[in-house]
Amino acid sequence: NAGVMQNPRHLVRRRGQEARLRCSPMKGHSHVYWYRQLPEEGLKFMVYLQKENIIDESGMPKERFSAEFPKEGPSILRIQQVVRGDSAAYFCASSPDRGSPLHFGNGTRLTVT
Amino acid sequence: GQNIDQPTEMTATEGAIVQINCTYQTSGFNGLFWYQQHAGEAPTFLSYNVLDGLEEKGRFSSFLSRSKGYSYLLLKELQMKDSASYLCAAKSRGSQGNLIFGKGTKLSVKP
Numbered sequence: 001n002a003g004v005m006q007n008p009r010h011l012v013r014r015r016g017q018e019a020r021l022r023c024s025p026m027k028g029h030s031h032v033y034w035y036r037q038l039p040e041e042g043l044k045f046m047v048y049l050q051k052e053n054i055i056d057e058s059g060m061p062k063e064r065f066s067a068e069f070p071k072e073g074p075s076i077l078r079i080q081q082v083v084r085g086d087s088a089a090y091f092c093a094s095s096p097d098r099g100s101p102l103h104f105g106n107g108t109r110l111t112v113t
Numbered sequence: 114g115q116n117i118d119q120p121t122e123m124t125a126t127e128g129a130i131v132q133i134n135c136t137y138q139t140s141g142f143n144g145l146f147w148y149q150q151h152a153g154e155a156p157t158f159l160s161y162n163v164l165d166g167l168e169e170k171g172r173f174s175s176f177l178s179r180s181k182g183y184s185y186l187l188l189k190e191l192q193m194k195d196s197a198s199y200l201c202a203a204k205s206r207g208s209q210g211n212l213i214f215g216k217g218t219k220l221s222v223k224p
Contacts, residue, residue, distance in 0.1 A: 003155075004155070033211055035214075040216070041216060042117070042200070042214040042215055042216040042217060043156070043200065043202075043212075043214040044214075045211045045212070045213070045214075048211050056211060059211075091155065091156070101146060101158040101161055102146075102158070102212060103158065104148075104155040104156045104157070105155055106154060106155045107155060
C-alpha cells in the first residue's frame with residue numbers, strides 16, 4: 001500500500017514564476033491536508049480538502065495561493081508569482097476520515113531564487 | 114488562541130530513557146498526537162491520546178492530562194536511530210480535523 005506521494009521532491013523557481021506541488025493521498029483516503037514548514041519552525045496548517053471541496057482554508061495566504069483536489073487526480077497546491085519568503089518545505093497529509101491520524105508525504109522543498 | 118509548547122532540544126545517551134514534555138492550550142481540545150520526524154523526511158505517526166492516562170506502544174509511551182493541558186512522550190532503551198525531532202500536535206473540535214503543531218523537540222542520542 002503506497003504511502004502519500006508528493007512530487008516533485010525538490011522545486012526551484014525564480015521570483016515571479018508559478019509553483020505547482022502535487023499530492024496523491026494514500027489509497028482509500030479522501031481527506032487531504034497541506035502544511036508548510038519553515039526551518040526551525042513547526043508545521044503550519046494551510047488548507048484541508050476533501051474530494052472537490054475545500055473544507056478549511058484558514059491557513060492559506062489570501063493572495064497567490066490556491067489548492068484543489070479534483071474528482072480524478074492528485075491534489076494540487078499552486079503558488080503564483082513566488083517570492084523568496086515562499087521558500088519552505090510543503091507537506092501533504094491524508095487520512096480516511098477526520099478522526100484518524102494524518103499520514104504525511106515526504107514533502108516538496110521549494111526554493112525561490 | 115491556540116498554543117503548543119515543547120523544549121527545543123534534548124540530549125540523551127544510548128540505552129537511557131528520555132521524557133519529552135508538551136503543554137498545550139487549545140479551545141475545544143479533542144486529542145493529542147506525537148509524530149517523529151527525521152531530518153528531511155516525512156513526519157511519522159507515533160501515538161494518539163484523547164483520554165487521560167498512559168498509552169504504551171513498545172519502547173514508546175505517551176501520557177495525557179487534560180486537566181493540566183500536558184502530555185509527554187517517553188522513549189525507553191534509546192537507540193541512535195531515535196535521533197530525530199518529535200512533534201507534539203493537538204486537535205480541537207473546531208479545527209475541522211487539522212492539527213496544530215508545536216515547533217518540535219530535536220532529540221540527539223549520544224553513544
